[in-house]
Amino acid sequence: xxxTPICDLLGIQYPIFQGGMAWIADADLAxxxxxxxxxxxxxxxxxxxxxxxxxxxxAKSLTxxxxxxNVMLMSPSADEVAQVLAEEKxxxxxxxxxxxxxxxxxxxxxGIKVIPVVPSANMGKLMxxxxxxxxxxxxxxxxxxxxxxxxxxxVPQVVDAVSIPVLAAGGIGDGxxxxxxxxxxxxxxxxxxxxxxxxxxxxxxNYKNKVLKAKDTDTITTGKRLGHPVRxxxxxxxxxxxxxxxxxxxxxxxxxxxxxxxxxxxxxxxxKRGCFLCGEIAGMVKKEQPAAEIIAEMFAQAEEVLKGASRxxx
Ligand code: TUI
Numbered sequence: 649x650x651x652t653p654i655c656d657l658l659g660i661q662y663p664i665f666q667g668g669m670a671w672i673a674d675a676d677l678a679x680x681x682x683x684x685x686x687x688x689x690x691x692x693x694x695x696x697x698x699x700x701x702x703x704x705x706x707a708k709s710l711t712x713x714x715x716x717x718n719v720m721l722m723s724p725s726a727d728e729v730a731q732v733l734a735e736e737k738x739x740x741x742x743x744x745x746x747x748x749x750x751x752x753x754x755x756x757x758x759g760i761k762v763i764p765v766v767p768s769a770n771m772g773k774l775m776x777x778x779x780x781x782x783x784x785x786x787x788x789x790x791x792x793x794x795x796x797x798x799x800x801x802x803v804p805q806v807v808d809a810v811s812i813p814v815l816a817a818g819g820i821g822d823g824x825x826x827x828x829x830x831x832x833x834x835x836x837x838x839x840x841x842x843x844x845x846x847x848x849x850x851x852x853x854n855y856k857n858k859v860l861k862a863k864d865t866d867t868i869t870t871g872k873r874l875g876h877p878v879r880x881x882x883x884x885x886x887x888x889x890x891x892x893x894x895x896x897x898x899x900x901x902x903x904x905x906x907x908x909x910x911x912x913x914x915x916x917x918x919x920k921r922g923c924f925l926c927g928e929i930a931g932m933v934k935k936e937q938p939a940a941e942i943i944a945e946m947f948a949q950a951e952e953v954l955k956g957a958s959r960x961x962x
Contacts, residue, residue, distance in 0.1 A: 650826075650947055650954075652835040654782060654813050658740060658761065659714050661685030662947050664826070665763075665784070665815060666939070667840025668718020668742055669792065669925065670694065671914035672851045675703040677939065679710035680848035684940030689716040689742060693910075697728035704736045714739040716763070721746030722876075734758040742784065742838075745793045745876075747771070752778045765817070765838075767795020767802070769809035782813040784838050789819030791841050791879050791927035794869065800832070807833035821929030823949025827957070830950075841927035842946075846939040854917030855924055858883075862930035874903060881924040885909055889923075 652663045664686040666673065670693030678688030690707060692700045700717065707715050717738050719729055722745045730751040733741055741755055743764040755762050761781040766772045772783045785806040787799025795802075799818040807814045816829035817838035829837045843849060845856045858881055870889045871878045880886050889905055906923065913922025937945075 650951060652813075652830075654815065654836045657781065657813065658687060660687050662943055663815075663836030664943055664946070665689060665716070665742070665817075665836070665838040666843045667790070667792075667817065667838050668692070668716070668720075668744065669840050669844070670720055671910050672844065672849065672855075673718070674850055675706035675710060677843065677846060677849045678703075678715045679707050680846060680939040681843065681943070682707075682711045682713040682715045684938070684943045685713075686939075686943050687714060687716055687740060688939075689718050689740075691718045691720070692723065692725070692729045693720050694723045694725065695729075696725050697732045700725075700729050701732045701736060704733070704738055716740035716742055718742045718744055719748065719751075720744055721748060730754065733760065740781075744786075747774070749774070749778045752780075763815070766806060768797065769802075769805045772806040772810045772814070776810045776812050780812060782815060782835070783810065784815045784817050785834070786838070787816075787818030788869075788877075788879070789928040790817055791867070792925040794818070794877050794879055803829065803832040803834055819928055821927075821932035823946045823951070824953050825929070826946055826950035827953040830954070839946075841929050842933055842942055843939060844926070845933055845936045846942060847936055848939050851914050852917030854919055855913055855922075856936060858919070858924055859926055859930055859933050860935070862926065862933075864928065864931040866930055867926055867928055871906075874899060878923070878925065879927065881926045881930070883922070883924055884920045885923055 662685045666681040668689040668691035673691040678690045681688030734754045763782045764775045765784045788794045803816045813835040815836045816834035909923035912918040913924045
């Protein structure tokens with residue numbers, strides 16, 4: 649069985665976090681992942697603080713295992729959400745799309761373990777100095793908002809830069825990816841895209857079907873011009889946005905094009921106007937299955953891979 653220091657630190661069975669996917673990762677998915685032995689994570693995304701509190705309370709009713717909440721730091725509700733998480737004393741907070749240092753004090757006072765996503769070694773160092781319990785080094789292969797460096801070079805450079813545990817994210821879709829993350833010095837992984845098709849994931853069925861049908865070359869990154877690159881499936885929306893990005897359109901009009909597109913994909917399943925965030929491992933996602941089964945299958949494969957890894961040695 650694979651156990652690493654992050655398992656003891658957080659009280660989880662398998663060293664795997666489910667990515668906090670905005671508009672998608674709710675209490676049902678988070679509780680299923682936590683009950684399956686990983687760390688389930690509720691995504692706050694752009695949601696108001698009341699919604700986040702309600703989801704946290706629901707997760708507490710669905711699992712007695714630790715779970716986390718992801719704070720999307722560009723959200724207009726980030727301040728209120730941060731306060732609610734301190735009041736609710738959630739076990740773990742992860743953060744994305746920014747620098748969470750202004751909230752570290754209130755979270756630490758509440759006994760919360762803070763695990764920020766970092767896109768660079770420097771950001772990892774900064775988070776360690778602010779008191780982070782661990783960091784998630786997320787490479788550009790992942791879905792959603794991405795940094796500039798990919799997982800293979802990012803993880804070892806973050807590992808070398810900090811003394812706290814590092815989890816690897818971006819491009820991890822099966823047990824081979826988990827084994828590779830360990831080789832890079834990570835103590836665990838965060839996986840988003842594979843959990844999109846978990847039975848307990850309440851995303852629209854059209855979204856699941858699109859991920860199940862997608863192949864390796866079916867994602868695209870857009871949003872670089874406005875400084876917020878995002879990886880999503882190639883769809884009429886993302887292709888149209890990509891075209892406009894290099895047209896004479898104003899920044900304001902470009903930004904307006906994307907408003908509401910995540911909700912249209914996740915909630916309405918709108919295949920024309922929705923933005924279907926998805927990582928590069930899309931082609932490795934083969935079937936809908938319970939979250940617990942996804943976790944068990946990934947770690948069984950990782951163990952096999954790690955046992956066989958020495959076969960190339962002479
Ligand atoms: O946050 C994510 N992925 C996301 S957030 C999201 S919602 C969204 N909606 C509209 C526009 C943009 C996003 C969808 N997907 N992943 C974690 C992540 N964090 N990736 C990269 C970063 C990051 C980037 C810069 C973390 C810190 C950072 O620091 C910059 C600074 O402030 O110094």
